[in-house]
Amino acid sequence: MSMVKYILKRLLMLIPVMVGISLFIYLVLSLAPGDPARMILGMDALPEDIEALREELGLNKPLLIRYGLYMWDALHGDFGTSWYQRFDVASEFFHRLPNTFWLAFIANAFSIIIGIPVGIIAAVRHNKPADYVVTFFSLLLCSAPGFWLGMLAQLLFCIRLGWLPSSGVGSFAHFILPALTMGGGIIAINMRTTRTWLLDSIRSDYVRTARAKGAREGRVIVHHAMRNSMLPVITGLGMNFAACMAGTAVTETVFAIPGIGSFITTGVKTKDIPIVLCSVIIIALMVGLVNLIVDIIYAVVDPRVKLGS
């Protein structure tokens, strides 16, 4: 099966999942107690006004029809209006998206640039002090709450030392600490995956053969062992992206970044359902697309993988 066919097939398979996600989230969020129209207009609103707004928001229609209408509009780029601030949810979302996108991109870049080499060092120095230090730190990074690490880093580097700006966006320097905060967990994951699988390939027969025929140690590691051990790391990239997206809310809160995470947090706190609905659906779509891209990369890198089978 050719690549184009495979991609089309995967895109088609994404459709039912997206319908499922949007339906689930829509139904759950419609369970929210209280009449939205009354909540928007306040407690002393006139019944006629409430009724008019209910009609305008389409609240008088059956649930499934409302869902259908919502999705029809959503497919045309209209995710409704914020209940309390009356702005267009989709345009606000895409206005904020670049901040979160760059944050996630830099976080993933850090996880690759830092995580993989450090993991290689740990594997090559297996059961030596360097290995223990790396393993210990990766465990610490996995176990500490991201927002806490971010706050401590902010305290040290921004307030005490004054090296980096403490909040907001604008330059690359603004993104360094937030990206490290968001990426702390995935840096640790990349370290561990690289270490585990590199150790696995170092012990295998073809590496012994490579050594036996006299290849230098550096070449054995980079050329022979690394190639196979990178596959699980690539597989993990999709999950790492999802982890980043889950971490946006706390990271953006700590560093006061106007991105999607803080958008959702505001939506949840003020019970502005259209914000939550729009954000969750688009993020799920993004996670699905990233996973598709990761699978394509995987298939390109590993010739054993047959597309579509």
Place this chain on the structure above:
Amino acid sequence: MKKQITEKNTCKKSSQLKMIVKRFGKNRLSIIGMVIILILVAAIALAPLYCSYDKVIQQSLSQRFLSPSAEHFFGTDQYGRDLFARIVYGGRISLFCGLVTIGIAFVAGMVLGCAAGFFGGMTDTIIMRFCDVLMAIPGLLLAMAIVSALGQGIGNMLIALSISQIPREARTARSCVMTLRNQEYIEAAKTCGTSRFRIIWRHIVPNILGPMIIDVMMGLGSTILRIASLGFLGIGIASPTPEWGTIISENQINIRYYPYLGIIPGLFIMITVLSFNFIGDGLRDALDPKMKN
């Protein structure tokens, strides 16, 4: 004759348990984790004996921002509340919520996973597609969305966190059941006319408990982190009820001048999660010796 057989069985069972305990005991880190958790649980459970709840909520303007001392082990916060008392009682909530969430996810995941794996066909398709849908949304975001629908509060937060954890457990259970389903002893049980419920309960569940417990231990750490994150964002457990994440969030504006207010509760979260991860690692090695070889 029958008695002899049962005796033999119990004998074998206990020896396997002994082997697991022995293997677990060899792992130094998991023993350290276990000891830390036991101390923590004891300290939290016995809290009313050495520290009254009044200290947690009592505000006192003259006692604001006291540094850690003999009287206030971890100092006091902006309202003059004792941080030590808040962390001890906060631990009760953090650990309790973590355990309840993971307990619900464990039971529900086991039931769904067994049903999907054992019956296959339509049951499997429906359950697994539903899990796929839930897993496509990053866990914390799903929990946030559900909280926004149900409203804030401990109960709703527990439901939200469980729902985002169930698919993971269901998947683990299902994949374990799938490998067991066609084993000969299951076939033998079927041939004997054993009811399907009994096969699942007596022959499948005990064999998937191992991987499930490992999964749950690993999930416990991440669930405690999620509870703290929700608390920090102000959509989990609301102040003044103490919870580790909520405590950090309350003190966020003051850590600039009083760093201990932010550092200490975070350390508690980190050490707890780390300990659960150690225990999980140790259990994995102890329950599944094949994986090590």
